[in-house]
Amino acid sequence: MSQANVTLEVARPADLPAFKQALQEAFSAPVIEQFGGLADGAIPSDADLDRSIGAPGAVVLHIASDGRNVGGAVVTIDGHRHHNSLDLLFIVPGVHGRGLGFKAWSAIELRFPDTVCWQTHTPYFDRRNIHFYVNKCGFRIVEFFNRHHPEPAKPGLADLLGGMFRFEKYR
Template sequence: MSHSEVAFQKIDATDIKPLTNIMKRAFDEDSKQYLGIEEGGPPGYDDGTFLTKYALDSSSQAFKILMENKLIGAVILWIGEDGNNYLGNIFVDPLFQDKGIGTKVWKEIEGRYPETKKWTTETPGFSKRNHNFYVNKCGFKVIKILKPGDREEESYILEKVIE
């Protein structure tokens, strides 16, 4: 597998601990960079309960992301029968960020679900790197801002309509 290729494999219970470690590093990196705090993420991001709840949910499609057989992140999706899909979570180890990997992952996701009419996701208002990724790299548009102006609680709802 060349350095630029990414592979997906279904997440199982044995992946929760190593993925939680990566998720914690990724979310804490954003919290440090944008909020000036050492740690921060959604409830359970740092103890495995987030990934256990969502990645092992039978209604989600959850994949670990591998590069050269090395675990580097994960993605959790909900695929609607009506073509309206939800990107619940995507994260890449900070050591592998800003190298185009997230964009490759997103292209792979879009290729796997060609019946999609619309993707929806949500991201923290403070995470400017996420906004750049979703809007400029993946083609999402911000459709709503929740709790605008609240530094820690502000959230962007984004959509990508597939023409």
């Protein structure tokens, strides 16, 4: 495993177009691998990204390794309940397998030490992500959204991807 340093930096508004493009490329790769292509454009859509980035409490972070941008994250911080959400996390495909995702997650946890519970989601088919969240980061699968049990906030999302796991991690 690489001994590269990982740092987090809050993204500036001028950074958002490039951030969104890199995120969509990273999120599209497993969908293309699983299904052979994208049916309806970028994943997540520009509208979904704008909602995540503009949500109350959202923090957009660049992930850098030894001064080079290698990914990003969007977290939503609830300063009252301290139940926070990892909405989006990505490492650019060319640097997977070097431990950068785990180092980034560890840095996120350190940056928000008052968190009582983290929550995140990932598609059912993305085994690499499931392994990462459960076996590396210590999350637990707490719910499976699908056409018979849709997510209340995004009822069509599970249908689009065939199902989504919801994870939680308590400190």
